[in-house]
Amino acid sequence: MDEARRDRDTEGRARSARPRDGLGRPLPYGAPGVRRQPEGVERTPGGSLREAQRLLDAGLPFHAHEVLEDAWKGCAGAGRPEERELWRGLAQLAVGLTHAARGNAVGGARLLLRGADRITPYGTGPGPHGTGPGPYGIEVSALAAWARGLAERLDRDGGPVDPAAEAPRLRGR
Numbered sequence: 001m002d003e004a005r006r007d008r009d010t011e012g013r014a015r016s017a018r019p020r021d022g023l024g025r026p027l028p029y030g031a032p033g034v035r036r037q038p039e040g041v042e043r044t045p046g047g048s049l050r051e052a053q054r055l056l057d058a059g060l061p062f063h064a065h066e067v068l069e070d071a072w073k074g075c076a077g078a079g080r081p082e083e084r085e086l087w088r089g090l091a092q093l094a095v096g097l098t099h100a101a102r103g104n105a106v107g108g109a110r111l112l113l114r115g116a117d118r119i120t121p122y123g124t125g126p127g128p129h130g131t132g133p134g135p136y137g138i139e140v141s142a143l144a145a146w147a148r149g150l151a152e153r154l155d156r157d158g159g160p161v162d163p164a165a166e167a168p169r170l171r172g173r
Contacts, residue, residue, distance in 0.1 A: 024062030089118025
């Protein structure tokens with residue numbers, strides 16, 4: 001059997017070398033693309049939030065997802081295993097926005113709701129789900145409300161949406 005040759009990273013893992021567009025979709029080899037986020041970067045929680053917010057504001061939610069995914073996957077090694085679901089939920093919000101921007105309203109809505117459910121327990125303040133900022137100044141209740149509202153709009157109106165115009169605020173200004 002003649003197998004097609006697969007792109008590999010420096011460690012030999014399968015990893016597509018095709019360029020990607022701003023929403024993470026593969027483009028033909030040789031096409032100009034958006035520079036990908038390096039994988040496995042260790043950042044402080046604040047650094048992860050700043051970089052993810054910069055990418056969200058630039059209309060690059062797929063790339064923000066990659067930053068938040070690194071934070072999620074790095075929690076245990078950084079001595080913060082109790083934050084794993086927070087970062088996982090944040091990554092799901094970013095990839096939910098990615099799907100919504102690609103026109104996948106059903107998948108986007110599902111991921112937004114899943115992410116909102118994951119981050120909600122990290123809210124603080126009075127009320128059943130908290131109203132104040134959560135860890136690292138993350139506006140958990142406002143972020144969960146944004147996700148639920150966008151999911152509702154996607155269910156009602158479909159997509160695609162403008163990812164820069166829809167970019168949430170991860171922390172208060």
